[in-house]
Amino acid sequence: MKISLNWLRDYVALDASHDEISRAITFLGFEVEQIIRTGAPKLSHVVVGEVLVRDKHPNADKLSVCTVNLGDPLGVKTIVCGAQNYQVGDRVPVALPGAILPGNFEIKQSKIRGQSSDGMMCSAKELGISEDAAGLLILADRPALGAAINDVLPPGDTVFDIEITPNRPDALSHLGIARELAAWFKLPLLSPQEIFRGAIDETAGAALRRDLLTSVRVDCPEDCPLYTAHIISGIKIGPSPAWLQARLTAVGLRPINNVVDVGNYVMLETGQPLHAFDARKLGGAQIIVRRAVAGEKLTTLDGKERVLTPEMLVIADAIKPLVIAGIMGGVDSGVSPDTTDLVLECAFFKRQSIRATGKRLGLSSDSSYRYERGVDVHSSHEAAYRAIDLIIATAGGNVVGPGFRVGSDIPWQREIVVTHDYITEKLGFDIPAAEMRAAFEALEFTITREEPTAHPARGPAWTVGIPSWRDDLDRPIDLVEEVLRLYGTEKIPPAVVSSPGLLADDDPIVVFNRRVTDYLVGHDFHECVNHTLRPAKEIAAWVSASAAQELALANPFVEDQSHLRPTLVTGLLESLKLNQSRGVAVTHLCETGRIFLERDGQNVECASVGFIIAEPVAQRTWLKSNRTPIEDSFSAKHHVAALAGAAGIDFGRQPLAPSAAPFFGWQEGHSAAAGNIAHGWTARFGLLNLATVKSLGIQGKVYAGVFAILPEKITGDSSRRRYSDFSLLPAALRDIALVVDATTPSSEVQKTLAKFARAAAGNAFALESVSVFDVYTGAGVPEGKKSLAFSLVFRSSERTLTDDEVNAVFQKVQDEVGQTTAWQIRK
Amino acid sequence: MQDTLTALVAKAQPEFAALTTRPEFEAAKARYVGPNGELTALMKQMGTVPKEQRPALGKLINETKTRLQSLLDAALAQIEAAELQAQLGPAVDATLPAPDIGPGTYHPLTLVREEMCRILRKVGFTVADGPEVETEYYCFDALNTPADHPARDAQDTFYLPATAKFANVSKQNPEEKYLLRTHTSSVQIRTMLKGEPPIRIVSPGRVYRRDTTDATHSANFHQLECLYVDKNVTVRDLKALLDYIFASLLGKDTKTRFRPHYFGYTEPSFEVDLTATHLPKVKKPWIEIGGCGMVDPTVFANVGYDPEVWSGYAFGMGLERLAMLLYGIDDIRYFYQNDVRFLKQFA
Incomplete structure (x- = not known):
């Protein structure tokens, strides 16, 4: 979310540098993705001048020597200039000796190619306003000569593009961020002034303009626990004032008209989305909050026709759906240039409903983004009155009656009991109790009770009232984080890592x-x-x-x-x-x-x-x-x-x-x-x-x-290996070659030979191995056959084997092959 | 007789010296000392020699025999030396290149993973593992990620069809869907359900995000997580571990810092930055390296550990990101292309 520093300063008197503010936002737990500076920085010795004479520089083709009038008391100066885009009579910014332009560029009295120059005429880029370096910044609305440039140019702003974690919907607003920064810098938080709230004639009755709105009905209070609508009559649609446009532009929104802009402004200020209907377009002068009928269609403001399903919540009139509740309005019911009467919606929709509908439609908006994450159940009144104030201020008109209100305020009371000792135990280092308490108070938590604990040395126990906008806090551990955020995570003291062995193995x-x-x-x-x-x-x-x-x-x-x-x-x-x-x-x-x-x-x-x-x-x-x-x-x-x-x-x-x-x-x-x-x-x-x-x-x-x-x-092999004896006596080798089918696997032959040899040797001595050492096809071996040569190794662990006894066994093996297999012994 | 023996030696000497092959040698040997050799023949004449001359003659014959034997030995040594020389061939130019196969190389992700595991093993962590196909319970529910959380969206997570069955990946309840784990935190849950605290594990492994592949994103990538569960574990202990890890990895003047953040399974939660002065191609003073926090009491309750008794911390980071920072690699896709020119750079 983009947050304007100028805007923040409405609520908290920040005088820290941009870097300090950025650091504060970061260590409060919000990532600053980008810092965007807009408009002119603070510049001294830069004033408005008018080009009276433009002569070619005697020693340089591309330079001009200008006579520039700065008015009284600065008078007329001679300035060498390389730009080409200006004419005699243009008013331009002039930086005089002593000015320091962005990039630490100091302007001095100087000589350029032998021609003395009393300063510099500037481009927008040189002033740090924009990237435009094509030529001088021509001040088309001809401000007074000699006026300080900061009085002439729109004031600069600094915009922080901040990533708000999903647990902190309260920070999706300028007031929310201002509250955090006020706590960090230990400054008071100023709320916007309310003007009309007290002035609304609550006794006049809602029937005052039955032609505009006769009733508001909520068919599914489970999705919409609270719906309020105010009628503002006699407004005039037009462009917003410059200050409002500048603020919206700074945070990346395009100004549309005064009413739409106020809606956006209040949402970005308070976090509460609003919607304005053209009252004359409400069929039957009714508002009905209901589920869509299967197959109902609505063309949303982005120009797409949406086919609705019965899970989706819509705001409808007596005839048709007008708005996909909390997400996006339809093209036909919104404010248009000839709108004179408004119905201003400020409602609380359940986040699950908004989220499911948005997901199903693949549709998201600034409004749905906030509803999905959770809007403060108690912000709707403030937001509505704030919007009424600003609409009347910018579009005129009057509030008619006390407004419609369906549903009731959602009760909110939450208290967490936490002790100084508990927080210290979780942190692993000590923060003084007074500092912890101050942190809670700075965040506008109410300490309803402070009591000593059973061990007074361990500090007090607090009963902490949680404000309605902090639905993310409901356990003592959550308050540990709040204390640590304000204390500063950079101050966590170093320690040695403790490393008791756990006697476990890797998987x-x-x-x-x-x-x-x-x-x-x-x-x-x-x-x-x-x-x-x-x-x-x-x-x-x-x-x-x-x-x-x-x-x-x-x-x-x-x-x-x-x-x-x-x-x-x-x-x-x-x-x-x-x-x-x-x-x-x-x-x-x-x-x-x-x-x-x-x-x-x-x-x-x-x-x-x-x-x-x-x-x-x-x-x-x-x-x-x-x-x-x-x-x-x-x-x-x-x-x-x-x-x-x-x-x-x-x-x-x-x-x-x-x-x-x-x-x-x-x-x-x-x-x-x-x-x-x-x-x-x-x-x-x-x-x-x-x-x-x-x-x-x-x-x-x-x-x-x-x-x-x-x-x-895969199990860890933990079995202990056992040593087995091996013979130190010489082995006796016998080779045998067998002609077998080409498709017969050697392993089969090998196994058979081993079986025969083991049987033949019996208990007398051991067959140590049977291994194939040659595979042959070709001359002497019939087609479709192959010759496999095996080496049989016999050994005894007790004696050196005699030729005779090995031969006898080997003969038995050969006999067995001859008698029980189809294999030919190759001589 | 004496003269005959002297003549025999004199005759044998040049003959033996001229021998170049083993067959020649064997033949020459036979001619002199074989059963039918000349010396043998002379020895047989001993019987015809008068008795009193026999000792002197016997001595002489023995000397001759020894002499011949030493000549034969010399001849054999010469033949053997010639044979070895023949085996050897001409001298080699040792500066010529060896065949360019090998040596084998470990993938940089393996190198970084093993180095992290080694660092963590020193302080009592053991390496745990778990399935890559996971269930919603282990990947989300047990980790305090509610059903409507955006992370669970089919937008971001790969799911298996409802009909898919994985015989060796256990489900907590029959209705839950299989998915490809989005983080290795599921290993923490399986480890905690399987065993009793204290626990100190590091779980490196492959994870999946349904995301466009580009220079910094990949449909699968790798994480490494630590979980420590014990009594009285504090935020300060967590910070001490992170300081230790990165000082071990990057040198002892490496610093880390915590920025408060939000994760569903830890409270408080932090993002971890480290000083980037050691890292190639990084122009910022601090660089984000991972997320961490104190295990949320809800997670303990989910695995049946009493949150009043047990406390703990968890830390996780991307291995690709770490390897990219350590080695100055600027495109994550290189890890999955396996260009050998890339692989050989880290061995």
């Missing part, structure tokens, strides 16, 4: 994220951060159409951020593409973050970590290309196993399923998955679908890995 998810990020960054990945919200078509393409449905937001803001992400890979690909398109070489990218998966028709939020490894593209390096570290699906598998390990999962023991449709993003036959989110976690790794990656505009192959786990499944 296991936090530990997991830290661990996997450390791992990946340690393996040369660049950690990325991508948006959680992704476009629908991407979800459908990467996961499923049903996921695209389940993960949709109800109210996305933009189309390409409409869904919760089910994978980190798409964001990483986007980052890869951005780098590639900018010509930045990048291969390894990773991210941790939340993803969202569908499980049995429900969604789950998962902690996830993902990475991509891209082929280096068009990278020119002195190192031979075959020197580049080889990355493939198995690098991805290695990393995924490590990431799963960080969550306590032994990835090596997990069955793997090859990727197939519908996991479109992953290349069939070159990627695989493990786990199942239904059991708490899931992982996938391998080559991303070549076509998908290419369609994204990415060059080269991309390998990826993702791991996701339900946050509740």
Whole structure:
């Protein structure tokens, strides 16, 4: 809200500097977003002069030498001037030696290109009035020669643009801010003078002008507890006086006419919105406050036709709605140039009603802004009388009768009992009791009682009466803030932070994220951060159409951020593409973050970590290309196993399923998955679908890995590890190559061999490992088959194994393979 | 015999010195000291030598054998040295660049988050976490944000459809809607409901606002909040924490100041400014960094803590904003583009 300093000074005699006032507003709890200075600053030695002669400067083409008349007693001066926009006979501001113009620019007697000059003729910018530096400020209304410029120019003002927090609707007015500043600077608060209040003939009866208004009826008092209407007759619409226009202009409002301007002025002064009807336009001379009928239409002042619904409160006449209550008037019922009789509304509407209607219509106004936040239930009388005063003063006319009044004053009484001790305890430092009490009084709270507490040393207990405009205060803690605001939050004394240990651990998810990020960054990945919200078509393409449905937001803001992400890979690909398109070489990218998966028709939020490894593209390096570290699906598998390990999962023991449709993003036959989110976690790794990656505009192959786990499944691994013995004796190795179907997974063969070998060795000694060391297709291996070579390692913890006993076991394994499998032993 | 042995050594010496490969070496070794070698043959003649000459001859043979062995050792060492030399290749120019992959880098948001967590851990805070999909209760109701509060508007908050179900995000009541949390304060509520005071947590995390993306706004961004609940916690304690945090982060002459403000979940509430002299690209003496206040008694009542017994403070700030101030980054979108030239600047 814009607050004019000139205006504030009507209510509080502020003589502090702008900076001090700005600081006061700030530490009272209102943010000063901007300080706008308008009009002329205070200037001395700047007067009105008239150009008598304008000659070309003998030594400079663009300069003139002028003779300027400043009247008596200053006389005639010679002034060198560079401006071009003036003529002989124009009156202009003249800064004489001793003047200090904005920017600390001091005017001196001087010589310009050999020509002496007695001062300077000024532009609007040089005087600090506006940004206009195009030429001299021509004073078109020809003020008296020699007059001080401040007497001629409209007075300057300083406007503070202040952000008012939603708990302080009382501060949405000049009086409200003045009250705060008066408290801060310890100055009295002056209320506007009331003139007509006592002069209204309360006995005359409302029937005096039945032609203008016969009745006011409120159909829904729950939304409108109080409605008042005054008739003012015989007014003349016209422009507002200059002072009123200047004030409205200063705070950013456009003057319209005297009546409308007074309405705005009083709202900005008191915070109470008002509305003026042209009495002759009230159909049936009635005002009815009612809910709208479904489908009723009203064209509001902004020119838009509004279709109303039955929740909306309107002010209507006998025929039609005229105003959306508390929000905006209609085009037909307002004041127009030929209006002579007014009905002035000053009402109290419930904030919930105004808010709901405004929201539904997408309509907001200065009036609704205040009603939504809460208008002082007791301000309507003052505001109405203040508006009547100003309308009569600016538009003439007379008040007819005592006015209509439907509903009753909302009773207000609120007292909070608070002790000096309580406030001190909450603050953690001492403010003298007298100072606390003074703070309450400065804010116009009434101290109805002050009593000593059980421990007199701890100071008194106060019963504090809260004024009706401070509905935000209803507990002792609220008064702690009031005391602290006025004491000054800058004076909170420093202290050492106390730090008792709480013996708690970081959340296991936090530990997991830290661990996997450390791992990946340690393996040369660049950690990325991508948006959680992704476009629908991407979800459908990467996961499923049903996921695209389940993960949709109800109210996305933009189309390409409409869904919760089910994978980190798409964001990483986007980052890869951005780098590639900018010509930045990048291969390894990773991210941790939340993803969202569908499980049995429900969604789950998962902690996830993902990475991509891209082929280096068009990278020119002195190192031979075959020197580049080889990355493939198995690098991805290695990393995924490590990431799963960080969550306590032994990835090596997990069955793997090859990727197939519908996991479109992953290349069939070159990627695989493990786990199942239904059991708490899931992982996938391998080559991303070549076509998908290419369609994204990415060059080269991309390998990826993702791991996701339900946050509740990550538990800190606190189990103590146990040492187990290992043999110091030599191992015995046997190799076996098997020809199997090309589609047979090696893990299946490996497991079978291990089973056979373990059975064959029995209790005699141990099979330490079975590992594949060669995969071969080609000459000697039939089409559709492959050869897998395994190394079997046997070892005993008690003795060195003899060839004979190992051979015997190995023979049994070979026999078993020959007898129970379709695999051929390759000799 | 003696002469023969001397001649043998003399013959072996140049032969061994000329050896360059292991097969040559093995062959030469066999020729002299192998089972059919010349020295072995001579040793076999020992039996034909008169008994009294045997000790002297035996000594001589042993000496010859030792001599040959040392020649062989030298030859082998020479071959091994040549082999290693062959492995080595020519000298490298160490000033040539290493492959330009890596080292990996932490995202600046991670760096700032971890630094804040480290500072807070030193004074007894532990890091808490919670869901990003939240419910109206945890995000608003429990935090004293009434149903008609503008923050709850669909204008400003992303909601999930009424039919959406999240199996692992608990609701307080079945009617409430799921939404994307607008602040990490929901973690405070979950933490307080789950445990008993005293509590000292820091909760960093991702939050969402339904807002236009521009240089200073992003649909998702990150916050970091602290919550401290104990007996007799005061405004002065809160100020002490903020002073400590920023002095640790920016140097001990960094100052903070409180400006009174309004938040529904704290009373009194403040905005926090810090002296900006350490910060790049900031031309103002003070810069706003976050909001804080004393936990509102209503919030304690909502989670079943007795406000007469427990008191506490909360502090929250935007991590992007902090990182932007610390590093002099002037566009929030850079955090989400992941241009590696950007990412590499903070490692």
